[in-house]
Amino acid sequence: MEYLVSIAVGVLVAGGTYLVLRLRTFPVILGISLLSYAVNLFLFSSGRLALNLPPIWTGDAAAYTDPLPQALVLTAIVISFGMTAVVVMLALSAYLTARDDRIDTRDDDAGGRDQA
């Protein structure tokens, strides 16, 4: 199972990185989402993968699974969900005002206000 999870994380990161490097906002947002899924899986596995074990030590169980990474993942999911909503709204309003969804601002480095 470790192999499966690590391959999944790797594929998600690769796809996410590729999409983030695109020039338009929609693929970039998708890429960020993929990366956040990857990191959630990664965080989840950072407490070791254990099957069918209670998250709380009860005395009669032989072992337990670490509950902390699950709490961390929950926090990370909530935050990345909120952030994705923000970036979607922002990208939409940038697109609607500029009629252009390119992620790079043109003539930016040369004191972009010249042609503004």
Added chain:
Amino acid sequence: MNHLIAVPLLLPPLVGAIMITSMRHHPGMARIFSVAGVSLLLLINIWLLAQSGSGAIQTYELGAWPAPFGIVLVLDRLAAIMLVLTAVIALAVVLYAIGSGWDHRGRHFHALLQFQVLGLSGAFLTGDLFNLFVFFEVLLIASYGLMIHGGGQKRLQAGVQYVVYNLLGSTLFLFALGTIYAVTGTLNMADLAVRVAEIPADNTALVRIAAVLLLLVFAVKAALVPLHFWLPSTYAEAPGPVAALFAIMTKVGVYAILRVFTLIFAPAAATGDLAQSWLPPLAMATLIIGAIGVLGARSLGRLAALATVGSVGTILIALGVFTPRSTAAALYYMIHSTLACALLFLVVDLVRSRRPDHDDRLVPAPAIMQGGLVSSLFLASAVGMAGLPPLSGFIGKLLILSGVRGTEPGWTVWAIILVTSLVLVVGFARAGSILFWQASGETKSESADTSGLRLTFVAAFGLLGSMVALTLLARPVLAFLTDTAAQVYDPAAYISAVLPQLGEIQQ
């Protein structure tokens, strides 16, 4: 337990929530509340600073859960200094935003500002690495709202870049945290310091990866070359007062580097060589690129943004040496440069608002209203940023030069800091002479709305006054900062304050 430590995390969200729920249609009330809230916060933070001066490290266990199981807030000298600095900048920004009317050009300016202050205070106070991530996100999500405050095409496009860049940074942060937790089984900073020191030197590969990831994340926040690309357009396009508030955001990255790489990955530990070998060369590159950018900038906003990049480089050069003496110098320069950057961005906005046809482009234009006052403020902020006497930047650079003397890259640092100071002087002189001396024709007397102007100058001169105070009180301030650096380089005291039971077990 001293409950006052939790107040910087309770007061801003409380004020912000009241403003959102009951002052949506009472902008005047929101202004009063915002000023009152930030002023009260400043008083409390100064009180906390006075308490931290005793040298004792105070902790506050949230929900009375003992560390390392619960989240702790830790107040030491370093955290207290950063808290006071945050409140000072926030107060100046609130006053300026009210005076210039920026807070009414969009919605919820004051509430967002309160949440930004919450995120900053939390990042400085927390003693838990995951909690640091959460507060980073709080300050970022508030800053996204502030950055696009007022709208406009350029600002929104720059905002998208800023958000995307920082989301990638957050993802890296989570990867680092996952790796650290997998290796050590804890995220409490004091507990981490103990566990990381126990890892045998030949088995540090994973924890070194995590340390490098953390360094990258903090370098993104601090805008260290080559991870600084988000900063120039963001700061140049953000509303003036917001850019002034962002002057402290880069310092969050600097603070996090100092905290994590002196406590957890301490210079003495097996992982300590990472920051020491990476920081100085990158910081020098940052300073050089910032200085060249100032020389080549075609608009005042971009010039100010690149000067900010350069100042971060200067701080991190001194920090990267990792000796108590150079760290005290870096802290002094950090306080100074935060004030100077904030002042510079306020001046940029003063200029912009007075040149409706030319914005902040560095081209000759009709003379501006109140040109004498604005240009003298520009002169003061330029003197501060370039590090010329008589303002505190000169003392700061002097301290840094003397702090790095005798260390590894000593002479290179001297050459780079002195030459870039000259380049900065030339860059600022060029911008100032175009803006103020090549101004032609009659001053357009805009009698439209001068009611709030007094308040904008109160804010700007307040920042200038705090720089003057920092200069005049250099000796006691430096004594305090030397104690701060000594405390930072004594992880044992931090650990025993957060984990008192650990000492009992060992005894």
